[in-house]
Every structure is written in structure tokens, then in C-alpha cells.
Amino acid sequence: MSGPADKAFPVSWDQFHRDARALAWRLAGIGTWQAIVCVTRGGLVPSAIVARELNIRVIETIGVASYHDYKTQGDLQVIKEVSPQVVGLDGGDGSAVLIVDDLVDTGKTAKIVRNILPKAHFATVYAKPMGRPMVDTFITEVSQDTWIYFPWDTGLAFQPPIAEPPNR
Template sequence: MENPEQPKAFPVSWDQFHRDARALAWRLSGQGEWQAIVCITRGGLVPAAIVARELGIRMIETVCIASYHDYENQGSLQVIKPVDPKVVGLDGGQGAGVLVIDDLVDTGKTARVVREMLPKAHFATIYAKPMGRPMVDTFVTEVSQDTWIYFPWDMGWQFQPPLAKTTAG
């Protein structure tokens, strides 16, 4: 039986993440003429690079927001670097024509801050959790709120214990 306090582990390999990022690009390919990508650092850097390549977007900007301070608990948000005003002003302003990319929307707090900066932007993530899902326009996979996604850049090669604490021998 699962421990209700223990989050579900969802490890993602580099191959799987690349496939999911390309799937996101495929979903976005017919939805607009994107003038720029704004990736939310740091998690949005890798999917933004893949989406930019697939969609032929050359203008890539970052917005730097710190929220996961200890890799377990989401702390208060801190905007380290806002979006360049030139990008905000594209295509009539307020982020119109801008594609915002992140790896994951969890509670939606980070997405809400970026939406305030770019209210007309299209927000896309690889993964979405139910609390943050309303903040995202396009995503690839929804996971439960109690799932912890282990991204490939956060992992090394090591033993992974089985889901069940004991196995029948």
C-alpha cells in the first residue's frame, strides 16, 4: 500500500523528454505565428531549445523566477530577471505573438506571475498538474498533483528502489 505522504515518482529519461518536447512543438505548430519564445528558467531552457528548433523560432528570451528552493518544497517566488520590454512589446504588446515555455506547471504560481507580465502570450508546458492546469494553454501530459517529476538533468545513474517496499520472493 502506498504512503499517502510520499509523492509518486515519475522519472523522465532524456529520450522521453525529447520525445515529449517534440510532441509539444507538434501541438503548437498550427496554433500561431510565434515571434519569440520566452522560457522560464531553469526548467524551460531545454524544452524551449527543442521547440525553437522544431518551429524555426530564433528569438529566445528568458524570464528568471526562483520557486523551488530545496527541490522538495515550493517556496516564495522571486523574479530574478523580468522579460525584456522589447519582447513584451512584440505584435502589439502584452506578449501577443510570444510563446512561453516551461517544463512543468505545478501549482500555477510561477505561471500566474509570467501571465501578469505577458497576458496575451500562449503558455505551453510539457507536463501539467491539476492545480496549475488552468494557467496553461497547451501541454503534453497531465500528472497527478502528488507526483514528483524527476527530470533527466536532475538525475544520475543509480539504483531505483521498487514501488513496493517488499517484494514476494
């Protein structure tokens, strides 16, 4: 996504917590994992919730930076690799690993992480159409031209109406 879109989807802490728990609920019926690889920074909060709900104690991070100014997605950079101990779990193909992120947008970040752990199960709370094929499980799909405002990025403020009032 090139920047904040006309469509805004503000997510409250309560809503995000419910959605992350719903993700854990859905994942509980799919398999058992030895570790979570959290895609930082957005995946930190949902990873903590999923780890608690599924009783997963090993949480690793991979740092992939793409939104360098909170507005535009630029070149991707892996700024922190997954530890060899986690990559090596269950034969080293990632099948014992659950990857968690807050959102899949274009799928570029997910593709990088999938190349490192090709058989891991990739789960996100929210998904956009371009990135959706890269994830195995998600809770809510939003249109590609929607900008999600996560609770850790916002404060309490006036929200303008979705429809513009008629000119007076």
C-alpha cells in the same frame, strides 16, 4: 507542491526529448510566434527543442525562483525580467509570444508570467491539476502528489519498485 511526493515520475533524456517534440508538434498547428519566453531554469531545455522545431530564433528568458532547495516550494521571486523588446512585440500584449516551461505545478509561477504577458500562449511539457488552468497547451498530466524527476536533476541509479515487497 511542498516537497518530493510518494509518487515518483522519473523522466529520461529520450522521453523528455520525445515529449518536448510532441509539444512542438502540437504548437505547430496552433499559431506562429515571433519569440519564445523561456521560464528558467526548467524551461531552458524544452525551449531549445521547441525553438528548433518551430524555427523560432528569438528566445528570451524570465527568471522566477520558487524551489530554493530542490525540495520545497517557497516564496516566488522574479530574478530576471523579460526584455522590453520582447514585451513590446505585436502591440505589447504578448500575443506574438510563446511561453515555454517544463512543468506547471501549482500555477503560481505561471500566474506571475501571465501577468507580464497576458495574451501569450503558455505551453508546458508536463502539467499538474492545480496549475493546469494556467497553461494553454501541455503534453502529459500527472497527479498533484507526483514528483517529476527531470533528467538534468538525476543520474543513473537504482530505482526501487513501485510496490513494496511483502514482508518475509
